[in-house]
Amino acid sequence: MRVCLDATPLDTAHRHRGIGRFVQGLVDALAGAPFPIVQLRRSWAPASPKNLMEVRRAWRPPKPGVRLQWLWNELRLPGEVRATGCHVFHANDPQGLTPGRGYATIATAYDLAHLRFPREYYDGASVDTRLGLRRMEANYRRADHLIAISEATKREFVELLGIPPERISVVYPGFDPARFAPGEASATHGIPVPEHFFLYVGAADPRKNLRGMLEAFALVKERVPESFVLAGKLPPAEATAVTGWIAALGLGERVVLPGYLPDPVLGALYRAATAFVFPSHYEGFGLPILEAMGCSCPVITSTQSCLPEIAGDAAVTVHPDDTEALADALRRVSENESLREQLRARGKARVAQFSWQRCAAETLKVYEHVAGRE
Incomplete structure (x- = not known):
């Protein structure tokens, strides 16, 4: 089996937010997978120096609007994914799922905040923003399988998008203790913060x-x-x-x-x-x-x-x-x-119950399930 892992959030503004942290941790933890995994990136850079995955750079429009992004997903992305020779494509950008054409598709389900808080997302929103949110919902519905990052998120996708629960696996993100290793509390790196x-x-x-x-x-x-x-x-x-x-x-x-x-x-x-x-x-x-x-x-x-x-x-x-x-x-x-x-x-x-090693192991099980190798 061969998997194409969408790591493009690491090349966008997502990299400093929750999506980027999730993708970074997953890519690092999957580096020792028992079958080939190819990173799909917008740049040639690996996700981190310790990562040994093959990297494939996918061309994208420099600043795509929602409609151009949709055309790219429908017309160009399938070819980019097929060129990796993968059996499974794992999309980590909610806007970046491509319909499976010779490969199975998995999408990471983060949340549906725009449906829980429609005024916050839709009031004053541009046509492109509205279209983008609708396309995201369609992308989730047409994926062969979803990986939800919590049980609460799984319930949201079942309730709000009507996705059958058997098509959703819950895999918790991990925590990297090395990133925030305990040390001296006084080492605030010159940031002027109060004592308490x-x-x-x-x-x-x-x-x-x-x-x-x-x-x-x-x-x-x-x-x-x-x-x-x-x-x-x-x-x-x-x-x-x-x-x-x-x-x-x-x-x-x-x-x-x-x-x-x-x-x-x-x-x-x-x-x-x-x-x-x-x-x-x-x-x-x-x-x-x-x-x-x-x-x-x-x-x-x-x-x-x-x-x-x-x-x-x-x-x-x-x-x-x-x-x-x-x-x-x-x-x-x-x-x-x-x-x-x-x-x-x-x-x-x-x-201690949340590790990237556990996240990677459970993600690999989903890949094998979707590829029909269980």
Whole structure:
């Protein structure tokens, strides 16, 4: 058997977000597969120096719109995939699935946020954006099999797209301990952070609930010594909204916005933080909570979507709409060292259950199943 693995998210803006982290981890872990796997890339570069896979560069339009992208997927991509001689094509870009023409197709199912939060995605959206989301749904429906990154995500695809559950396998992403290896908490790489702080890592779109988190912090700011560090690259519109909320809540001197941070710096902040706070309304997997646990950082997260599934008993969980409960969670974790130690210990045990080796082994089983080799 021969597999073509779509690694093109590593050549796009996805590379610094959850999709990119997933693809990077999977590509690294599959390097020792018992059968040939070819990376499909937009560049010649391998995903990492330690990866030994064959790389095939697929030409794409430099800046394709949705309609040109669709034509490329329908007319050019099948030939690119067939040229690898593969039996199975695994698409990791939701927009980049090609209909199987002599090979089976698998797509990674991340989430269906645009169907759960249609106003956020469709209000004011361009025709191309709307078409792209519809094409993504069609791509998922026509795949021979899906790999969902959580049980919650699998339920979403069954409920919202009507995909039979037997066509979906759940394979959890892993956590790479080397990426955020525990070390000295003081090594914050020159980032000017307060001595005591809560940490958030991610974007600021409405489902992330940053405004609710800041409102909760405003309720307890006089009762806790922590400030808040909001890490992550924000588009201009989101940055404007966040700074507006900070000003309106009187948090100007208690919130730090360092922007995008490379992994060594991010790991240092996880290790130094009082707690990682992630009260999201909706996630496909919620990788940052594993990153925090892997760095011995206590976690406060949400009771919604996949987050209780991933966190298990290793986090304080609150409903994202309950601002007072979130404020109380911030206060309790700040004041209670015993609780923080308990969360650190449980987090260490929890994160050990998620490995890229396990992810790779289960992904290989899906490849064999779809190829009819079970």
